[in-house]
Amino acid sequence: MDKKIYLDNAATTPTRPAVVEAMLPYFTEFYGNPSSVYELSNVCKKAIVNSRETIAKSLGADAAEIYFTAGGSEADNWALISTCEAYKAKGNHIITSKIEHHAVLHTCEYLEKNGFEVTYVDVDENGLIKLGELEAAIRPTTILISVMFANNEIGTIQPIKEIGEIAKKHDILFHTDAVQAYGQLPINVDEYHIDMLSASGHKLNGPKGIGFLYIRKGVKIGSYIHGGAQERHRRAGTENVPGIVGFGKAVEIAMETMKERTEKEVELRDLLINRIVKEIPYTRLNGHRTKRLPNNANFSFQFIEGESLLIMLDMQGICGSSGSACTSGSLDPSHVLLSIGLPHEIAHGSLRLTLSEDITEEDINYVVDRVKEIVERLRSMSPLYED
Amino acid sequence: MDKKIYLDNAATTPTRPAVVEAMLPYFTEFYGNPSSVYELSNVCKKAIVNSRETIAKSLGADAAEIYFTAGGSEADNWALISTCEAYKAKGNHIITSKIEHHAVLHTCEYLEKNGFEVTYVDVDENGLIKLGELEAAIRPTTILISVMFANNEIGTIQPIKEIGEIAKKHDILFHTDAVQAYGQLPINVDEYHIDMLSASGHKLNGPKGIGFLYIRKGVKIGSYIHGGAQERHRRAGTENVPGIVGFGKAVEIAMETMKERTEKEVELRDLLINRIVKEIPYTRLNGHRTKRLPNNANFSFQFIEGESLLIMLDMQGICGSSGSACTSGSLDPSHVLLSIGLPHEIAHGSLRLTLSEDITEEDINYVVDRVKEIVERLRSMSPLYED
Amino acid sequence: MYSEKVMDHFSNPRNVGEIENASGVGTVGNAKCGDIMRMYLDIDDNGIIQDCKFKTFGCGAAVATSSMATELVKGKTVQEALQVTNKAVMNALDGLPAVKVHCSLLAEEAIHAALWDYAEKNGIQIEGLQKPKSDIHEDEEVVEEY
Amino acid sequence: MYSEKVMDHFSNPRNVGEIENASGVGTVGNAKCGDIMRMYLDIDDNGIIQDCKFKTFGCGAAVATSSMATELVKGKTVQEALQVTNKAVMNALDGLPAVKVHCSLLAEEAIHAALWDYAEKNGIQIEGLQKPKSDIHEDEEVVEEY
Numbered sequence A, B: 001m002d003k004k005i006y007l008d009n010a011a012t013t014p015t016r017p018a019v020v021e022a023m024l025p026y027f028t029e030f031y032g033n034p035s036s037v038y039e040l041s042n043v044c045k046k047a048i049v050n051s052r053e054t055i056a057k058s059l060g061a062d063a064a065e066i067y068f069t070a071g072g073s074e075a076d077n078w079a080l081i082s083t084c085e086a087y088k089a090k091g092n093h094i095i096t097s098k099i100e101h102h103a104v105l106h107t108c109e110y111l112e113k114n115g116f117e118v119t120y121v122d123v124d125e126n127g128l129i130k131l132g133e134l135e136a137a138i139r140p141t142t143i144l145i146s147v148m149f150a151n152n153e154i155g156t157i158q159p160i161k162e163i164g165e166i167a168k169k170h171d172i173l174f175h176t177d178a179v180q181a182y183g184q185l186p187i188n189v190d191e192y193h194i195d196m197l198s199a200s201g202h203k204l205n206g207p208k209g210i211g212f213l214y215i216r217k218g219v220k221i222g223s224y225i226h227g228g229a230q231e232r233h234r235r236a237g238t239e240n241v242p243g244i245v246g247f248g249k250a251v252e253i254a255m256e257t258m259k260e261r262t263e264k265e266v267e268l269r270d271l272l273i274n275r276i277v278k279e280i281p282y283t284r285l286n287g288h289r290t291k292r293l294p295n296n297a298n299f300s301f302q303f304i305e306g307e308s309l310l311i312m313l314d315m316q317g318i319c320g321s322s323g324s325a326c327t328s329g330s331l332d333p334s335h336v337l338l339s340i341g342l343p344h345e346i347a348h349g350s351l352r353l354t355l356s357e358d359i360t361e362e363d364i365n366y367v368v369d370r371v372k373e374i375v376e377r378l379r380s381m382s383p384l385y386e387d
Numbered sequence C, D: 001m002y003s004e005k006v007m008d009h010f011s012n013p014r015n016v017g018e019i020e021n022a023s024g025v026g027t028v029g030n031a032k033c034g035d036i037m038r039m040y041l042d043i044d045d046n047g048i049i050q051d052c053k054f055k056t057f058g059c060g061a062a063v064a065t066s067s068m069a070t071e072l073v074k075g076k077t078v079q080e081a082l083q084v085t086n087k088a089v090m091n092a093l094d095g096l097p098a099v100k101v102h103c104s105l106l107a108e109e110a111i112h113a114a115l116w117d118y119a120e121k122n123g124i125q126i127e128g129l130q131k132p133k134s135d136i137h138e139d140e141e142v143v144e145e146y
């Protein structure tokens, strides 16, 4: 296919050439195990220190508060499960939202099976968490609040600072899944009163299979992967040195380019949103109009189904994704779209397009034109659409 | 430094250039999230299938029984903790050995804190598990036996088939940590009655940060990392596609070259062992003389301490490691060396040299000469050595 | 993910549309995934299916199986059409991924529903045809193949 | 891991060896890591340390701190030698990794032990010197720095 317009940057991103470049020497040249004594390993040790410092700096954190993991899911599991273990003497209740990623929701279900209680706070029609409901859910036994920084499907950015303040006021730990927000939005863990934060390398043009959990000093959670003394005894396993180096490089670039990138993406995102909503009838934008990730657009087209739409877009060289999770083994429509109040059949026909800095205005116009055609075509095939 | 002889292949290995080559396209070209719908992702999906099949074949297993993890430690944690969770109705007792890797031992300690009982079976002076003791330790409540395939420090290969038979006879699940053995020894999960097996990519010239857990069909353990539907719903997290591809390639090469490599390594390992033991007084070989990994040699030199030895070897361009764990944050001497009966101060002066196929006879002779000089020098500085 | 045949029938679906005054119309939905399929049959006096059209709100597999199913029943007798099972449709499409098997059931059921409608309208009974459920629940465990 | 100064003193340790008929000899061990250090002092009639030698069974930091400690006490009075704390030795070596701080304590204690032996042999009391433990237990939590 000639054309390829990748608009699924919320699913994963290409690794930047400069990131791959930075990683390469650590495969074949500086391959030492960082725990070893010899010089070869010191190079690796230093490379890890550098990445850790770059990341810490990006969050206003201390290097000793950054713990590398295999990705966002592990970081989420760790934060939730180990907090419950460590603080169970204090209580057995945690609060989260209905629109968290499965890495949080399924971990909560697991915790529920193990004697913990979870309150899933509602969101409004824009996907914003209801702060009053959140605060009202707090019990004397509440040990953790976990709310995502920004949603992966609809892009809505939560009032993290306000949530952090509520947590702090009630002396409850606050974890945020920032897998989508990190690298896209400025984050300061002190300003937002964040105690733990999850992030993943492959969402910001870093490599797959690497992430981190920020753990504020004083938060006494144990290990989730037990074994060797890596990561200050808190996360066992030989360090993924190339992954850590690549992650550090990706963060460095993401922070440097954030401002410029955001400006460009917001402009094109808004062009995309405005044209689609105006030119295609029976269409709604999902997520908050302005409190949304700079690169996220999410639409529901009535009367059609997401997978068909995606395949047809793919045939036109456009990569997008859908709230419809048919293909990932589950047939339920997106829990996020249902939580913001969409009926099943409308949630079913949704399309998420997530931009990158490489997208041009021409791309966006091409995409809108194709989406229009395809939606029309699918509607003409739909038994629900009577024009 | 001119010379570099890397003899720490049990700690980690350089990633083969052919492996890096195989990975590269998956960073920048085929970067799709394998769970997505479009064609870009199908390439990734297929690449994962290929790696999975290569690995399954190498073990006589089914592709659907291989679950990718972030490394050996995660695989060990998963096997132990999730088995305990899934089978706790049957019992709360597990059996392991005293010389397991910390990824198993510390996980056992964690389980003990959570109501499980663990029997740590002794090994003999060669590091071989005592089968009689193992079988005698079985209780009606025993749900799992976990014994490593080969030891990472002293290289001793366990009678895995016999252990598997005992487990089978008593209808107990059998897990083996094969992180050191996989790629070095032929393994067949059916012949050895293995129900679960852990392995790690970076020990066989694959990338760091990728491993797998083999789970026999019918073993009903749940997830350890909860979240997305990846890995047949059993291990959440966006797949580390380049890592999986690299791991597959590394396994392919390791299996093809195993026979030849083993022959070469055994010959040079024996040259190393024979010269060191003969030419340096007050020296012992640790581990079984023949039932040992083809690339492993482990010595204790009386009156000297390991770290000093390692640094001096490094100055001569030789990378090795020591049972002494001073540098990894713990000051206790190796639990493995103590378990085979070494007194503290002798365990302290140990040296592990682990070969690769790139090592030559000339290298070995150079290494022996340097070790001789350095041991002599350190002894002359030692208050324990009165010549 | 999909075979070439599936992709072909998906991108160029045969027999999309409606039949006015059709001999039988059947609509079925899958409660689990929310997808819906409607089949129109034009059956002549000899009980031969002269034409068949469909409308589908569903995934790629749903569109492709609808399309293939219409092709398979055209020209067949009512009795023959009953043999067009979801397996037959899948085979004709060179298979479907395990998670997509239920989509092909939708096609089978839609044909049955249209035949049922035809039988009711004409006050006849078709041997072997049971009243189709309007919702397809599938209880088999879905296991992905690798 | 180690500073250049540590590496220098490790690779070329000063004052390795024994002093025959030393004025004072002290041996201390760290029960935790199993390492052992022995210091020999040659002290003249004015209480000036004329010579100092050591033998060490220990890690790189232990060797380097032994070596640096001997350098620091040589030529000093007994009272001055008491000021050669582990901190002073570490500073002179441009620091040590956190896990290696205890090794420098070994050096401090070994000097104290040798001074104690000297005092006992000569029936004198050295102000500020306490009977050294032969084993150093360190209870501080060891936290690695990144």
Ligand SMILES: Cc1ncc(COP(=O)(O)O)c(C=O)c1O
Pocket (backbone or CB within 6 Å): A236, A237, A238, A239, B010, B070, B071, B072, B073, B074, B076, B101, B103, B148, B150, B151, B152, B177, B178, B179, B180, B200, B201, B211
């Ligand atoms: C026997 C054994 N098990 C487990 C591990 C842990 O593997 P990884 O470091 O890949 O997590 C290692 C190596 O570190 C090992 O040698």
Ligand SMILES: Cc1ncc(COP(=O)(O)O)c(C=O)c1O
Pocket (backbone or CB within 6 Å): A010, A070, A071, A072, A073, A074, A076, A101, A103, A148, A150, A151, A152, A177, A178, A179, A180, A200, A201, A211, B236, B237, B238, B239
């Ligand atoms: C919000 C959110 N949390 C967690 C994850 C999981 O991250 P990973 O796939 O790196 O484990 C993702 C992406 O998959 C995400 O978007």
Ligand code: FES
Pocket (backbone or CB within 6 Å): A326, A331, C030, C033, C034, C035, C058, C059, C060, C061, C062, C100, C102, C103, C106
């Ligand atoms: S018809 Fe619903 S997923 Fe295919």
Ligand code: FES
Pocket (backbone or CB within 6 Å): B326, B331, D030, D033, D034, D035, D058, D059, D060, D061, D062, D100, D102, D103, D106
């Ligand atoms: S003296 Fe024991 S570790 Fe340094």
